[in-house]
Amino acid sequence: MNLSAIPHLHFIWLVAASAIAGVMNAMAGGGSFISFPAMLGMGVPPVEANATNTVALWPGQLASLAALHRDVRRDLLPIVGFTCVIGGVTGAETLLHTEQKTFLHMIPWLILGGTLLFGISGPVSRWLRRRAAYHTGERSIPPFQLMLALFPVCFYIGYFGAGGGFLVMTILALFGMDDMHRLNAMKVFAALASNFCAIVTFILKGAIIWHYCLASMVFAAAGGWFGAKFAKRVPGHILRGVVVVTGCVIAGYFFWRQAHTA
Template identity: 65%
Template sequence: MISSLSSHWHYVWLVIASSIAGVMNAMAGGGSFLSFPAMLSMGVAPIQANATNTVALWPGQLTSVAALRGDLRRDLLPVVCAASILGGVSGAVVLLKTRQITFLHMVPWLLLVASLLFGISGPVSQWLRRRSAEPHIKRAPAVWGVFLALLPVCFYIGYFGAGAGFLIMSALALFGVEEMNALNSLKVLAACLSNLCAVITFVFSGAVIWHYCLISMIFAGVGGYVGAQYARRMNANVLRMIVVSTGCLMAAYFFWRNG
């Protein structure tokens, strides 16, 4: 009886966490800080939980690419796609070859680092906006520089992924992409492609727990739709603080649990 009630509450938590994750991703990002721990709470092994969570949240990224396709820099599509595919596949493969206990001990560190990355994304984004508004001598982006800078970021996305968005934008800006809309659209494309490669790898390797994945996917989609309606009304700094606080709390919990 107690075991049955506990199982039901875990399902309720998965639904709630997935819905909130969808809202967070639509407004600011960082939904994995909730949905990934919720997968672990279902008793799913750490690597399968990460794979299942990645598959569940990916459709929301696809809709973002569709919305921003008009801002994409066509000249950079081949290099961004190549780095995303190579990085995403290699990150996913390395994840699947990682021992469960090793990944479990990495989880709090991954959550903490991702939270800190997300926290500094605000100042970096402001710097990128100021930079894009300033007059610049137009120069062609350094293609090989873009590729080499994006590759490790896309590897990280394939392996874990949370908090990587502004790293993509920073890498692109450092090597000559200056317009803010182009930076944002290429960021979404790189993240979506890297995660797509991870999704395909996880699906064909049998690492996805489908009944949990479909529950999370449906409710994350509902949450994403709701979040999109209110995204423009919320203060970005408040949203970022909520996301970072959530990530740090989850990291603290796993540090405690692993200890």
């Protein structure tokens, strides 16, 4: 069967990839590994594809936070939110000032880097659980030190983002947050806030391809809500393995394409 003969095949894959990305972001992260290449497949230039993909996935993150809001540490919201504003805007501005060709060459390295983060997330998650077994209660976190540690992560989320949520979890754990549900909720909040600031920047600069964005947005939101509801029912190591394999395959494809188009 010739798949290229199917009408609107790329668009069908775009909306399917958006739904899958929404589920993945809610349950473990890494949804951009699926949705960003699908956006590129529509013929959107790399920088605009990344900006459009960021906007499209944001409602899914909002739906996930709505499902996880009870686990958010409200005492950390002001400092984390402030850092997300600064980092998200700075990262988005840097992206918009990156040449299309330069960003295209960076894509496989960015995806591979995000994949490696997921590759080490298993051992780190087990370390977090061991910490949780020996600590009880919530400890205070120094705000200035937390802001300095989170800023480069929020910058990265505003610039590209894949794997950034896991970095947020790791940093918060190093500062003493032990509860996995709280870590996951704060991960979603930080990604949501950083991406929102990036989105405002992208919209003001006219970097969004809206007819693809809106279609992708609806399915990503549905996937985000579904994924958040069922996040505790799927073994984490299974989903993490799927994310890592997917990221490696996609990064390998972009490396191969660059080698054959150079």
